[in-house]
Amino acid sequence: MIELTGVKKIYYMGKIEVPALRGVDLNIKSGEFVAIMGPSGSGKSTMLNMLGLLDSPTSGKIVIDGVDVSSLDENRRADFRLRKLGFVFQFFSLLMELKAVENVELPMIMDDRKFDRAAVLLELVGMGDRIEHYPSELSGGQQQRVAIARALANEPAILLADEPTANLDTESSNQIIDLFRELNDKGQTIIMVTHEPDIGARADRIIRLKDGSIVA
Ligand SMILES: Nc1ncnc2c1ncn2[C@@H]1O[C@H](COP(=O)(O)OP(=O)(O)OP(=O)(O)O)[C@@H](O)[C@H]1O
Numbered sequence: 717m718i719e720l721t722g723v724k725k726i727y728y729m730g731k732i733e734v735p736a737l738r739g740v741d742l743n744i745k746s747g748e749f750v751a752i753m754g755p756s757g758s759g760k761s762t763m764l765n766m767l768g769l770l771d772s773p774t775s776g777k778i779v780i781d782g783v784d785v786s787s788l789d790e791n792r793r794a795d796f797r798l799r800k801l802g803f804v805f806q807f808f809s810l811l812m813e814l815k816a817v818e819n820v821e822l823p824m825i826m827d828d829r830k831f832d833r834a835a836v837l838l839e840l841v842g843m844g845d846r847i848e849h850y851p852s853e854l855s856g857g858q859q860q861r862v863a864i865a866r867a868l869a870n871e872p873a874i875l876l877a878d879e880p881t882a883n884l885d886t887e888s889s890n891q892i893i894d895l896f897r898e899l900n901d902k903g904q905t906i907i908m909v910t911h912e913p914d915i916g917a918r919a920d921r922i923i924r925l926k927d928g929s930i931v932a
């Protein structure tokens with residue numbers, strides 16, 4: 717479902733080249749739950765941003781769901797991102813002035829039934845009794861579950877998560893990972909960056925990065 721071939725990413729800081737990915741080859745199948753691990757600065761977020769079409773490679777090819785996304789123009793990339801991908805970030809990035817249910821409705825532009833669908837998604841992540849709460853009225857773990865519900869709004873082919881448990885206590889972290897496992901059991905493809913061994917161990921497969929290369 718996802719195929720990376722010779723993917724390189726070089727950031728330019730003035731005249732200085734910072735190689736973040738040094739030629740990555742990788743296949744991820746539909747329905748897999750993959751963890752990306754590695755030391756700080758090894759290129760984990762860079763790789764997730766490539767997979768999520770938030771940034772494009774300096775060279776190399778990325779094919780997702782049969783589409784060569786590396787050759788899409790900015791509009792098509794944005795469209796692909798909205799229709800096919802869901803994101804969960806380290807900092808929950810909920811809009812604080814919107815209720816839980818309104819946050820989940822956000823990606824469902826022009827859908828008459830968005831309230832009902834948002835409520836169903838919040839139920840799915842165990843937040844059905846908190847849909848009218850504002851983020852400030854929720855715990856960190858609960859906010860992250862709302863963020864996951866929002867990521868699922870457009871039934872994404874792939875759920876991408878960058879350090880989704882980094883700011884959570886052990887119990888909340890476990891609840892998030894249990895939820896990912898449940899979603900994966902229903903067929904959701906998940907790619908998650910984490911530096912926590914316990915969390916990574918719950919995935920089906922661990923991809924280890926070091927200095928911008930896959931080492932295991
Ligand atoms: N926008 C940028 N401009 C310049 N260099 C960058 C940029 N983003 C990342 N880098 C560099 O690319 C390399 C990989 O960064 P990346 O953020 O992918 O690491 P990471 O594995 O996610 O680290 P962490 O665990 O700390 O989040 C690092 O050397 C980093 O300094």
Ligand SMILES: [Mg+2]
Binds near residue numbers: 760761762
């Ligand atoms: Mg990172």
